[in-house]
Amino acid sequence: MTALTTPLPRLVGDRTAKALAKLGIETAWDLLRHYPRRYGEPGRLTDFTDLPVGDHVTVNAMVVRTSMRSTRNPRTAMLDVTVSDERRELLLRFFGGRGLLASREKQLRGGRVGLFTGTVEEFGGRRMLKNPDFRFVDDEEDTEAAALEQSRPIPFYPASAALPTWRIRGAVQTVLEPLHEADVPDPVPFSILQREKLPTLLEALRLVHAPGSEEDWRRGRERLRYEEAFVLQTALAVRRAEAEATAATARPARAGGIREAFEARLPFTLTQGQQEVVAELSTELARPWPMQRLLQGEVGSGKTVVALLAMLQVVDAGGQAALLAPTEVLAAQHARSITGLLGPLAEAGMLGGAEDGTRVTLLTGAMPAAARKAALLAAASGEAGIVIGTHALLSENVQFAELGLVVVDEQHRFGVEQRDALRAKAATAPHLLVMTATPIPRTVAMTVFGDLETSTLREIPAGRSPIRTFLAPATNARWTERTWQLAREEIDDGGRVYVVCPRITSQDDDVEADLLADTPDPADSALTADSARTADSARTADSARTADSARAAGGGRGGATPARPLAAVDEVAALLREHPVLDGVAVGELHGRMSPEDKEATMAAFASGQVPLLVTTTVVEVGVDVPEASVMVIMDADRFGISQLHQLRGRIGRGARPGTCLAWTTAQEGTPAMTRLRAFEGTTDGFELAQVDLEQRREGDILGAAQSGRGSSLRLLRVLTDTTTIEKARWDARALVDRDRMLLDHPALLAAITEQLDPERAEFLDRA
Ligand code: ADP
């Protein structure tokens, strides 16, 4: 039995083990993978400028002076100790019995340097740590060891009040010291280590946990970072290889089929980019293994028609296609527009329908029972060649006669599991096409969708009208009046106007209720969840990163807490109905709490022009297509993320009318919110905006948004910046999987994949 298999309480003691468990550390392995968050330079004091109130912090500081104070109780006292970082001072205040405090005072002599840890409080305008825990390096009995210790970087671990960083360090050393190379199987093959001149896993663990110099921990981290990328890329390569080894029904294009008939009917010619992707899809559908493709394309780049051509090819070859949309509104719209595009081709078996046609069926969770039953039957019998729906398509009672292709529109809400659930509905694996309008940087795509091949539509079809964007100060009456004047003019001229609000009703405290329910991008909308999470971790972790995120969540999104309440759909609609400039204009309301039929009816009234002004939440964000829509007013625009704003703006300028987007805001110049809005104002290029967005967002958001659990295995790897590492790892992983698809010759790698990426399965193995 090595230190790695010994239960943690036996190694470090029950009390420490219990405190470690609170940090999520259950095993010796977990402990070794609990890397220091940062390192203090030997002899360098911690800068006090960045000690946010409420954070649990550890500082390396020098004692300046102490002063004992009496309290009302004669047996207790208060000891004030002032420590310094050589520029600023911080107060440490100890409470307790006089005897104890007297011995503290003796220990805390002026001039001594040590580590102090506690939660930062605000006291009379000064920052203070109450009853902090502390430790002096030169307390060590062995002076030689102490001297050595003082020359090394100080590792700072993510810690808790119950378990200061130096006790974690002690526990780590207990586990690490007795280990030999043979105890620590390395998931990275030796040949790669040699080529890259990287240390082994054990060496790397020693380098990060007990570095002798800065160079040491940097080298250790580099290796561990590569390992993270490599393990993840191997898992993805295996997934991809498994899919390629899976049989699928080949669905080659057929001459004289629906697809050809449809192409002949198309009212426009495909752009060069569309043609290329269509050809790519056509070839891959004709192969006897499943296509696995991600289609990225700017808002309005015409992804739907590309997908439709692929779906028709499959229908021509005797299969069915399922189109999965993130919201009811979008599913209904797809059904409507696809039925429209197909015309008689979608009316097989009906009077006047094309002989060789098919049927399009909508299937959503909230449909009336009878319609739902009919839709289920159409899917199961194969009568419907194209089935369009929401998550409802994933439910167990949905069956297909011959599912040949799954298309997922706006991928954000669909994780790997859901992709799999739908694919499991076919006897042989169906082909898969995932579409996204949010440009994803290459390395993120490689990490999150590493099992998919990527195509990109960069071009926007000609004839699209330009959109002008203006930031409007929400407090300036001239701007606001001008906005409604413009709305009126557009409507009189046959246009349509969207007014987007962050809240549904004025009574809502929960601003995000609707955003969470209806936007496809949780990273952008989960403001509340985000700050809750931050508060949570702030309580347990001693963390620079926590402090960062607290600031990002608090001040980043909104810029400043707005003094007035955020715009709500009901209020704004009421206001506009009364507004003299809009006299006689019908004003509609749309939000995620409406029933699907109501939403559908409202969208139809808007599309037809019956209700030309629509006050709405972000339900209209994705994919909604009304060509006459030309004006978009976004209220409290600083409350929305960049990709949301970009998606919203994509709703206008889709037809012949030039679009105008007015983003109302109270954000101050120089805030992150304003940086976002200025970028939004300055360009309509989604790739450029995505870059700004990514710079402002945190890693966890990016991975978490598209792929829950998996991101958690990444401790050191930064998907945005570690481009070279990820690319190299991907290359190595694919080469290895080509030779050894089942990883039979790489047991340590296989174990790492199951442990790190598939905790449930690992648990299962433990039990077996
Ligand atoms: P998105 O990529 O955002 O999903 P859509 O597929 O909704 O974009 O396409 C936007 C609009 O452009 C639709 O009305 C569609 O019919 C139209 N469209 C698609 N391709 C072309 C093209 N090559 N030329 C002109 N219009 C096109």
Ligand code: MG
């Ligand atoms: Mg679309």
